[in-house]
Amino acid sequence: MSLTMYQTSVPVFVRGLKILSTLLGKAQAYTIEHGQDPADxxxxxxxPDMLSLIGQVQRASDTSKLSGQRLSGVAAPRFEDTETSFAELEQRIAKSIAYLETLQPAQFEGSESRTIQLNFGEFKPSFTGNSYLLTFALPNFFFHITTAHDILRHNGLPIGKLDYLGTFN
Structure with a gap:
């Protein structure tokens, strides 16, 4: 049996968001334990030219839900990017996961050949659904998860590769 577009997107995004949520929980505990201002x-x-931890979480959320929308045709919720706390970021992740978990495999049928056009101002790349998922959506999603992990590690959190990889099941 071949892998489907659903299998290579929704469960992957949900797992990554859950790992990101775990990392944020460790970060919040770290700030409490060390008497650090969470805003730091x-x-x-x-x-200086990269997004903050907040921005990394927002982009991981957006990439996952907009990829789900583009591949399934089911409208994703829109978030305003106003989060300023760990709790608000956790809520955003939970809402992203909740949306992704409403998507059904049948909604992804034929999406591998669907045309997906992105709009970044003058840059408007066009993809098939398959190339969009494999060459843009998943790499972009994992870039933001990785960068969030690296920001936390760079700022003293005792996390490593296994924290990034999460549990295996």
């Missing part, structure tokens, strides 16, 4: 971690970035 939430606004931390790896380089």
């Amino acid at each position: 971690l939430l606004n931390a970035r790896l380089a």
Whole structure:
């Protein structure tokens, strides 16, 4: 049996978001344990021209839900990017997961050949659903998860590769 577009998207996004949620829980506990202002971690970035931890979580959320929308045809919820706390980021992740979990495999049938056009101003790449998922959506999603992990690690959290990989089941 071949892998389906559903199998290679929704469960992967849900798992990544759950791992990101676990990382945020560890970050929040770390700030409490060390008497640190949570804003220091939430606004931390790896380089001045990169998004903060908040921005990384927002983009991972957006990538997962908009990919679900583009591949299934089911409208995703829109979030305003107003999160300023760990609790608000956790809520955003939970809402993203809740949306993804409403999607059904049948809604992805034929999506591998669907045309997906993105709009980044003057840059408007066009993909088949298959190439969109494999060359844009998944790499973009994991870039933001990885960068969030790296921001936390760079700022002293005792996390490593196994925290990034999560549980295996």
